[in-house]
Amino acid sequence: MKSNQLVSFITYGCKVNQFDTDKIISNLPENFTVIDDISLSDFCIINTCTVTDNTDNQFFKDLKRIKKINPKIKVLVTGCLAQTSPDKLSKLKNVDFIVDNANKYLIPKVIKEPDNYQNEIVSNIFDIKTFDDNYQNLKEDRSRAFLKIQDGCNYRCTFCIIPFARGRSRSMKVSEIIQKINELYSLGFNEVVLTGIHLSSYGKDLNITLIELLNIIESDTDMPNIRLSSIDPADTSIDFIDSICESKKICPSFHISLQSATDEILKDMKRRYKINIFDDLIKYIRNKIPHACIGTDVITGFPGETNVLFERTFDYIKNSELNYLHVFPYSDRKGTKASMRNDKISDYEKKKRSKLLRSLSSDLKNNFASRFIGKELVGIKEKNNKIRTNNYIDVIIESEIYNPGDIGTVLINKVENNKVFGKIINPQIQ
Ligand code: SF4
Structure with missing residues (x-):
């Protein structure tokens, strides 16, 4: 084996997956260097x-492409597909190693x-009972940490x-979260995004609620901005919204998953x-925080979704x-209850x-942003002449000297x- 090894990464999916990739990178042995060029890599993860x-x-397309570009590369497949379909992957000749989420x-080490x-x-992913991802993304070129x-x-x-693919809900200890957020702040990050597979379940295994955690973060850290990833309407109480309204750190931006607006579906x-319940919740948020951005996920064409139900x-x-x-157009996942139904909707x-719905989303986004023309909003500077406001509007700014973050x-x-x-009128209010 060469003394210096080159490794490239391909990551699909959500922020949690990106986080897991970063964790693997941070634990690589010293003689491994991460590069983007697959043709020069010894390994592709x-x-x-x-x-x-x-x-x-x-993934299947990329797999073929990788071995074509570099027939000698060793391919290691991990993540949710490796967890749910290892048998399928083991039949593929272009896969050298399969390591599941567990x-x-x-x-x-592999x-x-x-x-x-x-x-x-x-x-078996269900054998994992405790949270063991005591790590955060520390990449310097990012405007915010996840x-x-x-x-x-x-x-x-x-x-x-x-x-x-991910197993039972498990949460990071409060003391570790506080320590990590303080570390991130001392490294210069001004925003941390709290993520999880089902964030609203945070703390159920530790006997603490997400509200309690947010209150502790508020009092025990100096991090200016806290952002939450997606939350579940079923676990989002009025008290939760009230505590976000009172917070000086939690961004007025909510992503609350809806999936369908009909009770039948x-x-x-x-x-x-x-x-x-969902409607009351978002009306309450709007009433309490008029400038809050509220987004959601919707699945189209779930089995049994007639035209009438979609129109509703x-x-x-x-x-x-x-x-x-x-x-997201509904996608059949083998092993799920919905995949066994016989009233599927056509791909067309x-x-x-x-x-x-995507066109409607553009209209909603534009209407929301238009409400702030002539107004000043605070946000975090990104790369590429952009600022993301605390209420989740991406604003293109004239090129000016500033640091992402x-x-x-x-x-x-x-x-x-x-x-x-927009125009930056105060480059650094810290
Ligand atoms: S969609 Fe349902 S089952 Fe899937 S992660 Fe969210 S709450 Fe859990």
């Missing part, structure tokens, strides 16, 4: 996502001494494969709320307090509905062609 067909298909921590490990390292504080999910939405999905979802969203959507119809105030000038333009 692919961290998969299996939440939809699209991500699976992208054993991800072994990857640095690539250091590949001869000492079997080609397939898989075990801190994974929770993993797994104990629910069983009928379309979702995630619990089988929500019931079939085994979601734990009805549309009126569309009309509800159009007239709601929502400001943007993440739209799913695409058509997704297109309609700095806090600044931007004056919103105009909204044009789905883009928001």
Whole structure:
């Protein structure tokens, strides 16, 4: 084996997966260097996502491409597809190693001494009971840090494969979270995004609530901005919203997953709320924090979603307090209850509905941003002449000297062609 080894990474899917990749990188042996160029790499580590067909298909395409570019490269596949479908992966000749989520921590050792490990390292994800990801993303070129504080999910939405890929819900200890956030602040980060597979379940295994955690972060850290990733309406109480309203650190930006705006489909999905609960929640937020950005996820073409049901979802969203959507056409995941139904919706119809909702999302986004023309908003500077405001508007700014990650105030000038333009008026208010 060469003394200096080159390794490249491909990561699909959510922020949690990106976080896991960063953790692997941070634990690589000293003689391993991360590069982007697959043609020069000794290893390629692919961290998969299996939440939809699209991500699976992208992985299969990339796998072929990698071995074509570099036939000698060793490919190690990890992540959610490795956890849920190791048998499928073991039949692929382009895969050299399979290491599932339960054993991800072994990857640095596997690539250091590949001869000492079997080609397939898989075990039962439900055996993992404690949170062991005491690590955060420390990459200097990022404007904000992501801190994974929770993993797994104990629910069983009928379309979702995630619990089988990630196991039971488990949370990072409060003391470790506080320590990590303080470390991030001392390293110069002004914003931390708290992420998890089902963030709203944070603390259920530790006998503490997410509200209590946020209160402790508020009092025990100097981090100026705290952002939350997606939360579940079923676990979001009025008290929770009140405590965010009172916070000086938690960004006024909410991502609350809806999936469908009809009770019939929500019931079939085994979601734990009805549309009126969701609606009351977002109206309450809007009333309490008028400038808050509220976004959601929607699945189109869930089995049994007739045109009439889709239209009801569309009309509800159009007239709601929502400001943007993440739209996903329903994707059959083997082993889920929904995949066994015989009233599937055609791909054509799913695409058509997704297109309609994505166009609606653009309108909602533009309408929301337009409300702030002539107003000043505070945000974090990003790379590429952009500032992301605390209420989640990406504003293109004139090129000015600044450092990504700095806090600044931007004056919103105009909204044009789905883009928001502004001018930095205070580059560093820290
Ligand atoms: S709450 Fe439902 S959709 Fe979310 S991760 Fe758990 S099972 Fe999947």
